[in-house]
Amino acid sequence: MATTTPMSSRLAAEALGTFVLVLGGVGSAIIAGKAIGAHGVALAFGLTVLTMAFAVGPISGGHFNPAVTVGLAAAKRFEWSNVLLYVAAQVVGGVLGVLAIWAIASGNADFDRKSSFASASNGWGDVLSGYSLLSVLTTEVIFTALFVFIILAVTSGRTPDGFAPIAIGLALTLIHLVTIPVDNTSVNPARSLGPALLAGGDSIEQLWAFIVAPIVGGIVGGIVYTLLTGGARSGVEIEGKR
Numbered sequence: 001m002a003t004t005t006p007m008s009s010r011l012a013a014e015a016l017g018t019f020v021l022v023l024g025g026v027g028s029a030i031i032a033g034k035a036i037g038a039h040g041v042a043l044a045f046g047l048t049v050l051t052m053a054f055a056v057g058p059i060s061g062g063h064f065n066p067a068v069t070v071g072l073a074a075a076k077r078f079e080w081s082n083v084l085l086y087v088a089a090q091v092v093g094g095v096l097g098v099l100a101i102w103a104i105a106s107g108n109a110d111f112d113r114k115s116s117f118a119s120a121s122n123g124w125g126d127v128l129s130g131y132s133l134l135s136v137l138t139t140e141v142i143f144t145a146l147f148v149f150i151i152l153a154v155t156s157g158r159t160p161d162g163f164a165p166i167a168i169g170l171a172l173t174l175i176h177l178v179t180i181p182v183d184n185t186s187v188n189p190a191r192s193l194g195p196a197l198l199a200g201g202d203s204i205e206q207l208w209a210f211i212v213a214p215i216v217g218g219i220v221g222g223i224v225y226t227l228l229t230g231g232a233r234s235g236v237e238i239e240g241k242r
Contacts (some may be wrong), residue, residue: 004090005059013060014086015093017052018190021064022097024048029120030105042176049170065188066090066217074222098194108168117201122186122210128204136169136183137175143175144187144217152225
């Protein structure tokens with residue numbers, strides 16, 4: 001159980017899970033995006049969460065996302081006192097993930113760091129998609145809230161053991177299928193940070209939206225779930241029933 005595992009192991013698991021999420025998701029966009037398209041990138045993000053929730057979910061709870069951690073805390077399914085530690089581990093894992101992508105992709109003579117990571121960064125308007133800031137903020141809040149709501153629902157003890165990571169991975173895939181055209185899909189500040197740092201410029205200037213909106217969405221998702229269910233099942237995280 002994650003609640004009895006040493007904090008050092010839990011943080012290492014969160015860092016590793018977020019590392020793989022960024023390496024697989026953002027890496028698919030930068031390294032293989034032309035071959036697999038947006039549908040393939042969406043699937044890559046979903047598969048990373050699905051596989052790592054199975055792999056290290058029993059250690060840390062498998063958040064891999066500051067918005068999920070905050071959302072679980074808002075639903076009283078995670079201790080607020082541990083939120084900053086989890087978020088720090090997720091950020092470290094996410095940054096290491098983009099550094100690994102950079103190390104791999106730079107082996108191609110045609111690779112350009114700024115343009116490649118800018119294309120995988122989140123943004124709006126002329127910088128990326130043509131969508132307005134309001135559209136992007138609305139998208140990120142709604143879909144992060146939905147994601148956190150699904151996580152809370154499928155880990156509530158009301159679903160069969162072992163199926164939660166599958167539902168969560170498919171939910172993230174669905175979210176990407178809908179929202180990649182809007183802003184390249186964040187719903188995860190740790191996913192957004194690394195590519196923006198390596199892209200620089202406009203990607204850094206617009207990064208704030210992909211920190212604030214997913215966090216707000218996570219809190220909304222946690223509160224809505226708690227209001228609908230009348231309470232929380234203490235100690236249950238992403239890996240499912242215990």
